[in-house]
Amino acid sequence: MLLVTLLSGCKNDVGFINARWIAGVSLTPVTTSNQNRVDQPEHSETLILKDSALIKALAEAMNKSGKLSGELDWAPEFDMKLVYGDGYSEDYYIAIGDELGYKGVFTTAENSGQGYSIPVKNSDQLRKLIFGTADKGDIEQTEPVEPSVTATGPVTISHNDLYPVTTRAQFLNLQLLDGTYSEDWATPGPLVGRNWSGRFGLFVTDEQGNTLRSFPLSDRFAAPLIFNDFFQIQFEDYNGDGDPDFTIGQYGSSNGYFYKLFTLRKNNVIEELGIKPGSDLFISTPEGYSIKLDKVDDHSFKKSYYDNKAGKQLEDIFQWDGSVFQQIDK
Structure with a gap:
């Protein structure tokens, strides 16, 4: 049983957690000064x-x-880390116990x-999955099935x-x-x-709608792409070569979006511009799927x-070295 005082609360304000972009979860048992492990001494190793x-x-x-009112009086069971696709992570503490x-x-x-x-329903679901008390097929699906069409x-x-x-x-055009x-x-x-989710591409067309060039956008992202609104692509020249560059991003977490950087050549060829380290940019912004850097x-x-561990907003600078944008020391 959990060592918590559950006071009356209100709606969660942590932010939406998008399962599509989580690559893994680690659960490390919490050690305290007066006991070896909290609640679950048999789970002594980090679970990946x-x-x-x-x-x-x-x-x-x-x-x-739901958000709890007042200061929490509890004993955390696990240090929980959510790891997203490109290595960005968010840290939490969680306690669920193994008693239904x-x-x-x-x-x-x-x-x-x-x-x-x-x-309780969701907590029991997690207990069964984490501690192996039931097969995944036995877990009741509490999330409603979303109606979809092909x-x-x-x-x-x-x-x-593109004229301006x-x-x-x-x-x-970005098309599904x-x-x-x-x-x-x-x-x-x-x-x-x-x-809209699935396979997306970028297409340069003339005034009659004829395709001049195409680019397989989905191939550049590790996770399936999903867009929930129409949007305008934002253009700017970031490396000084005279060709317009643009970002396309995906929702990453409540802290921001992951963006990749592309360029449109004079012959209408679309290319991805390299970024090091990593291959994309995590940016805290409310602006959505394309932004000006x-x-x-x-x-x-x-x-x-925003860096959760530092508890503050941070900045990184990237400079073009002739072939890629390289993060530089400040």
């Missing part, structure tokens, strides 16, 4: 969890949690006094006039080629409403992001 059913159940449990019928609780690492209560495209999500950018009477369309108006978060000079830009 990558099972999609567990990740989905955990995200749903956190999204359905009780609420679980978690906090963010930076504020362990503010608790969030996990409903999309056989092309469906244009972003239509951009290149002075050529052309367009750059095949996949699904679904709607979810009940679950709060960044993906509420309409959602903050230029430092004609060959460099900076990005800003």
